[in-house]
Amino acid sequence: MLTRKLGVSFFWCVGLLGLVLLFPKGVVAVEIDRISGSDRIETAVEVSKKGWADGSDTVLLSRANAFPDALAGTPLAYQENAPILLTQSHKLSDATKKEIQRLNASNVIILGGSGAISNDVESYLEDEMNVDVERISGSDRFETAALIADRIDANSRAVVVSGENFPDALSIAPYAAYRGYPILLTLKNDLPDVTKNRIDKNERNYVIGGTGVITKSVENDIPKSMRIAGSDRFETSRAVAEAFPQGNADETYLATGLDFADALTGSVLAAKTNDSLLLVEKNYVPNPAKLYIAEKRLTKFTVLGGYGAIDEYVDTEVSLPIQLLLVNKQRDLPASYVPEKLEEPDVPFPFDYEHNKRKMNIIAVEHLEALFDGAERAGLDLYAQSGYRSYERQKRIYERNVQEHGEEYANRVSAKPGHSEHQTGLAMDVTSPEVDYRLVEEFAYTDEGEWVDEHAHEYGFIIRYPDGEEHVTGYKYEPWHLRYVGKEIATYMKSTNRVLEEYLR
Ligand SMILES: [Zn+2]
Numbered sequence: 001m002l003t004r005k006l007g008v009s010f011f012w013c014v015g016l017l018g019l020v021l022l023f024p025k026g027v028v029a030v031e032i033d034r035i036s037g038s039d040r041i042e043t044a045v046e047v048s049k050k051g052w053a054d055g056s057d058t059v060l061l062s063r064a065n066a067f068p069d070a071l072a073g074t075p076l077a078y079q080e081n082a083p084i085l086l087t088q089s090h091k092l093s094d095a096t097k098k099e100i101q102r103l104n105a106s107n108v109i110i111l112g113g114s115g116a117i118s119n120d121v122e123s124y125l126e127d128e129m130n131v132d133v134e135r136i137s138g139s140d141r142f143e144t145a146a147l148i149a150d151r152i153d154a155n156s157r158a159v160v161v162s163g164e165n166f167p168d169a170l171s172i173a174p175y176a177a178y179r180g181y182p183i184l185l186t187l188k189n190d191l192p193d194v195t196k197n198r199i200d201k202n203e204r205n206y207v208i209g210g211t212g213v214i215t216k217s218v219e220n221d222i223p224k225s226m227r228i229a230g231s232d233r234f235e236t237s238r239a240v241a242e243a244f245p246q247g248n249a250d251e252t253y254l255a256t257g258l259d260f261a262d263a264l265t266g267s268v269l270a271a272k273t274n275d276s277l278l279l280v281e282k283n284y285v286p287n288p289a290k291l292y293i294a295e296k297r298l299t300k301f302t303v304l305g306g307y308g309a310i311d312e313y314v315d316t317e318v319s320l321p322i323q324l325l326l327v328n329k330q331r332d333l334p335a336s337y338v339p340e341k342l343e344e345p346d347v348p349f350p351f352d353y354e355h356n357k358r359k360m361n362i363i364a365v366e367h368l369e370a371l372f373d374g375a376e377r378a379g380l381d382l383y384a385q386s387g388y389r390s391y392e393r394q395k396r397i398y399e400r401n402v403q404e405h406g407e408e409y410a411n412r413v414s415a416k417p418g419h420s421e422h423q424t425g426l427a428m429d430v431t432s433p434e435v436d437y438r439l440v441e442e443f444a445y446t447d448e449g450e451w452v453d454e455h456a457h458e459y460g461f462i463i464r465y466p467d468g469e470e471h472v473t474g475y476k477y478e479p480w481h482l483r484y485v486g487k488e489i490a491t492y493m494k495s496t497n498r499v500l501e502e503y504l505r
Contacts, residue, residue, distance in 0.1 A: 002429075011344075023139030030299050031341035035269075036306040036392035037095070040064055041086045043305055045099045048367040050084035051269040058082035058107040059100055061117065063089055067260040069112030071161070071185060072145035075107070075152050084265045090118045092125065098472045108129055112144060113137040115290040117445045135442070142192040149182030149198055156203040158182050160195065160214070160222055167233035167279060168209035170255070172264040174270035174277045175244035181206070188213055209236055209246035214505075229289060233257045235334075237279040238288035240368040247274040252293070254314065262305035283505050288333055290321035300327050317504070321351040322363065323486050326504050329411075329474040332418035335391045338339050339425035347372040347384045350437040359388045364460075364484035368428055371459035373481075375451055382448045385436055385480070386429040389422035399459050412476070421464060426484040455492035456482055464500065472501050 030395040039044040041064050048056075051169050060077045062070035064086035077084050085100070087093045100108065108116050108131050125133050136151065141163050149158065156309045159176045161169040163185030176183055184195045199205045205222050207214055210229040211340075219225050224303075230236040230245045234257055253270045255263035263442030270277045279291045285293075292298075301318055303310050327333055339361040349358060359370060368384070375382040389397075395417035401410035421427045431437045432438055432448035443449040444467075454462060462485055465478040485500070487494070493503055 001065060003404055008350060014126060016319045027318070030301070030315070031144045032301045032315050032318070033307075034303040034307075035266070036304075038306070039428060040259075040265075040305075041088075041093045042095045043262055044084065044265035047265045047269050047304070048099055048103065051272055052081075052083050052103060055102070055104045056082050058109065059103060059105045060109045060418075061096070062086055062111045062264070063116045064093070064261065065089070067161065067166040067264070068141035069144050070260070070264055070266075071141070071163065072148040072164060072183040073111050074173035074264070074267045074271065075177040075182055076148050078271040079152055079180065080109070082109070083270070084268055086122050086261060086265065087117060087121060089116065090120060092121050097129070100125075100129065100131070107334065108133050110135040110137075111148070138194070143194045145183060145185045146194045146198045149184060150181045153180060153258065155180045155182065155216075156201075157205070158184055158199050158202055159206045159208055160184050160186050160191075160199065160225075161208045162186065162188065162213040164188060165213065165259040166264075167257050168367060170214060170257075170267060170456060171233070171237040171240045171245075171258060171277070172206070173209045173264070173267035173278060174253075174275070174315060174438070175240060175246065177268065178246065178274060179244070179272035180351045186214060186222075189215055189218065191218045196221065208240060231322060234279055234281075234286035235288045237267050237277075238292045241276045241292060246270075246276045248368065251275040251300050251302060252298045253277040253302050253304055254285075254289075254310060254318070256264065256280065256282060256309045258282060259309065262309055262498050265302075266304035271480070276501055280310060282309065283313060285314055285317040286323075287325055287327070289335075290317065290325055292335065293318055294321040302481065319459060320486065320489075321419060322361070322424070323426070323428070323484070324489075324504065327419060327421045328501065329415070330418055332392070332416075333423050337423060339388070340389065342388055342425055345369050345372075345384065345387075345428075346383075350383050350385065350431070350433075356390065357386045357390055357392070357422075357427065358384075361388070361484075366427050367484055367487075368461045368482075371452075371456065371461060374455060374459065375448065380448045380450055380451055381432050381434075381470075382452070383431050383433070384428050385437060386437060387422065387427065388425040389415050389420055391423055392397045394423060395416070395419045421481075421483055426482075427464065429478075429480045430482060431480055439478070439480045441477055441479060451481050452482070458487065459492040460484050460487040460490050462490050462493055462500065469499050 037046045058080045085096045128344040141495045156339040230239045275330040341362040342359040343362045345365045401414045434446045461482040465473045467477040
């Protein structure tokens with residue numbers, strides 16, 4: 001079967017516990033496990049089997065198809081050393097019933113009112129399964145969260161998240177649970193009294209998520225508040241992981257940030273094993289997660305959920321997080337991102353002054369040198385013109401273009417700060433004497449341009465903005481802009497005629 005990432009499949013081999021990726025010299029092997037069932041209810045059961053192999057006295061039970069009552073559940077589950085299982089509203093799901101029996105549980109805590117989980121389910125548990133049932137249910141999600149908080153051992157710290165959506169609650173769940181902080185909910189524009197009363201006397205209240213989900217004025221109503229946020233759910237997930245480091249750096253859980261169930265049930269396991277949890281997209285590992293993985297040198301992952309929730313290509317992306325950074329008009333890098341190590345490749349430049357643009361991310365340097373050797377052997381006159389560009393420098397370039405030509409033109413020819421691929425240090429603009437060392441389309445028709453088009457992939461580079469792909473890449477043809485992705489991936493992309501946006505989704 002031809003898959004989009006066939007190019008890297010040759011160094012895959014199957015290990016005992018999951019997929020172990022073996023890499024060429026200098027690259028760490030990455031181990032990826034996956035916990036999944038045929039749906040969210042069965043995935044929850046698999047999580048429970050993994051974390052509570054010997055059984056559990058207590059189980060938390062939440063509705064499978066709606067998140068509000070469950071958002072605050074993880075800290076209680078962790079305190080009770082209990083898995084969170086899911087059920088349909090009106091009938092106890094079979095897989096869940098069997099798991100409660102396997103666990104030999106004698107207590108079930110239902111999260112939410114009879115509208116969420118019916119009284120029929122409650123009586124079935126009591127009468128047919130002989131377990132004690134406690135129901136935690138307020139008049140709304142905010143009160144339910146406060147009632148759950150009341151069940152948690154006294155703590156002078158708490159977290160406040162949006163009750164209107166799930167991502168930020170799930171990002172914080174394992175970290176809050178591990179520390180015994182209850183999770184309280186708020187509206188975007190209004191702090192409910194029931195929440196305020198619960199956190200009023202705390203010495204610290206963490207507000208999770210940006211001003212798009214919890215306004216500044218709500219933050220001001222929260223005493224002793226400290227906000228932890230990124231510009232979207234994925235950046236917030238990374239910010240949370242950084243703010244609350246878990247003890248075990250050896251395992252990282254990955255859950256979809258687009259649905260609540262797998263991250264909810266998996267978050268108790270992450271808390272139990274004192275590991276981190278990162279939110280990712282279905283078929284793409286967002287840059288914040290990639291940067292975190294690279295920075296912490298994470299090599300062991302457990303994916304929560306089936307291939308429908310997170311596809312199999314996540315393996316390649318967490319294995320090569322920097323090499324596969326995707327930076328374009330939609331996806332950016334933080335202002336603070338600087339490649340871990342920059343170095344000047346030993347290749348000719350048409351100028352001889354010192355400048356950061358002579359440098360590249362160290363992982364690309366020897367490959368660019370090899371490409372230039374190849375061009376030289378072919379009797380060509382190839383020059384490097386511009387490599388690494390800092391966020392600050394991109395900001396000046398963009399602002400100058402806006403000033404001189406207007407915003408529309410500036411957007412077409414230059415990237416907004418954070419959106420330039422040159423900030424990765426993996427890009428190098430190349431040119432030749434025939435076009436006076438300029439970066440122009442005519443370069444494509446020179447001997448050097450033709451050779452680069454034909455051979456760059458052999459050295460791990462792609463022509464990042466090919467002719468006729470502006471509608472996908474957002475940029476007009478740039479035959480001079482080379483981007484390092486590694487030989488296997490570059491070769492695969494060349495043979496299938498794909499641009500990076502298509503390869504990474
Ligand atoms: Zn460029």
